[in-house]
Amino acid sequence: MDESELLALRRRIDAIDEEILKLLSERGRCARRVGELKQGAIYRPEREAQVLRRIAALNPGPLPESAVRTIFREIMSACLALEQPLKVAYLGPAGTFSEAAARKHFGSAPQFVSLASIDEVFREVEAGNIDYGVVPIENSVEGMVGVTHDLLLLHPLQICGEVMLRIHQHLMSLAPSLAAVKRVYSHAQSLAQCHEWLSRHLPDVPYVPVASNAEAARLAAQDPDAAAIAGEAAAERYGLTVLAANIEDDPNNTTRFLVIAKHDAAGPSGRxxxxxxxxxxxxxxxxxxxxxxxxxxxxxxxxxxxxxxxxxxxxxxxxxxxxxxxxxxxxxxxxxxxxxxxxxxxxxxxxxxxxx
Ligand SMILES: C=C(O[C@@H]1C=C(C(=O)O)C=C[C@H]1O)C(=O)O
The missing domain is CATH 3.30.70.260 (ACT domain)
Structure with missing residues (x-):
């Protein structure tokens, strides 16, 4: 290894980081000023979509599009928080796909609130206690979420965004290997979505349906003989090891979520x-x-x-x-x-x- 080249590269990276930080601070100041000039809603979904699409199109590499998008998603999230700290509610508990969808759409700066039902998400947004709600509307395998459709009809709220989330299910546990797993917890829908994998790899253990995937992960974190099927966020949150990743039978399994608010997108974004x-x-x-x-x-x-x-x-x-x-x-x-x-x-x- 050429020590002097390594040292020179690290110095260059330090200098670049300082430049990035200066530019980010300047961006933050611009966003704060935009916030002062704005009338109406501070959060502008159409503008955010344009920023993300433009950056993805400009990306010269070598960073992949997904990495660049994630970074700029976070930059905008932090800039928006300088204008107005947002409160975003989702169908809980924490660690569910709804939370993943909310974070994918808003980045990590808002205050996220987990609520017990889709109905409550609508009511809290309507009451003004929450700025934005993220609710599932349809799944590519399971079809429509009826209750969300009914609530859209009943409440005077607007749709201001949509989120597409690929659903990847993982088997997670405190147990060191599949052989040690004596029962599997998950939401009934997730058990159904992983039916083929389960009957091939864990044919002889009981599958126990529970209220949510996050609840399944919480139970598995208290019982070393048990495993849960849930998304990645649940494994992190409950300190479980993923024993088998992407075990869903349909690899294209996607859920579409809607962002609901008291306003929609004020103008066109182009798509x-x-x-x-x-x-x-x-x-x-x-x-x-x-x-x-x-x-x-x-x-x-x-x-x-x-x-x-x-x-x-x-x-x-x-x-x-x-x-x-x-x-x-x-x-x-x-x-x-x-x-x-x-x-x-x-x-x-x-x-x-x-x-x-
Ligand atoms: C800065 C603005 O406000 C918010 C922050 C944005 C950003 O950081 O780029 C984009 C849209 C808004 O949600 C804006 O409206 O331009």
Whole structure:
């Protein structure tokens, strides 16, 4: 090893770090001043999405895109906290995928609050005790989360963002090896998602469903004969060793979360979605007529989900996501036409499509 070159490189790294720190401080001062000039919401999801997309496109390497995104996510998180410390609630307990989604979206600067139900997340945001709520809306394997759909219809809240989270399940334990595991705790959905792996590697032990993956990890941390299936955050939080990683049967398993607030994204980011819920008159061709304006104005639909209306038997409401912001001209016109044809329509908000 060339000692003098090593020394020179480390000196260079120290000098670079000082430069980075100076620039970060300057960035923080700019953000704080932006905060003073702002009217309305301090947190601007459309601007944050643009910053992340721009940085990813500019990245010259050698750092991978994911590393650069994570670093800039944290920089913005810290800058935003200088303008306004945020309170973000998620469906708890701590260590669940909902917490991972909240941190992926907001970075680590906000104060995170774990709440016991999706209903409580909506209520606390509506009451103004919490600035933003992160709630699951659909999973690529399990389908829609019904309660979140119902609450979006009931509460006067808006969607201001979405988060896509790849769900990786790990088997974790205090036990040194698989052979020592005598029972497995997890949420019923996670047990189902790892069914093939479990029947191949741990066919003879009981699988015990519990309230959440985080609860499973907490139990496994008290019992050296037990293992839990949960996400990585739970292993860290409860001091468990991952005995087998990525044991989910479907490697593309992804959950989509929504960020709810009292406002949506004030303007377009360049790659946006708009969500709405509506109902159609109960007569032949009504659904076709309802959706016709989307085709007419060239607006793409990314989701159409029906759900029983709580008003009567065999009546449905339709949850629709389209590409574009409500202020983009084709979306604005399509929504106006759609509203005329629907018996009921509620705009749930426009927001940047998940940046990563
Ligand atoms: C600085 C701003 O405020 C916040 C912080 C941002 C940042 O650090 O880049 C971006 C958007 C806002 O959430 C801004 O609106 O430009």
């Amino acid at each position: 946006d979605k708009t969500s709405l819920v509506c109902s159609a008159p109960n007569k032949p061709g009504a659904m076709h007529r309802l959706l016709e304006p989307l085709a007419h104005y060239g607006v793409s639909m990314t989701k159409l989900q029906s759900r029983p209306a709580k008003s009567g038997l065999w009546e449905y409401v339709f949850y629709i996501d389209v590409e574009g912001h409500r202020l983009d001209e084709p979306v604005r016109q399509a929504l106006a036409a759609l509203e005329e044809r629907a018996t009921f329509l509620k705009l749930l908000g426009s927001y940047p499509a998940a940046a990563w």
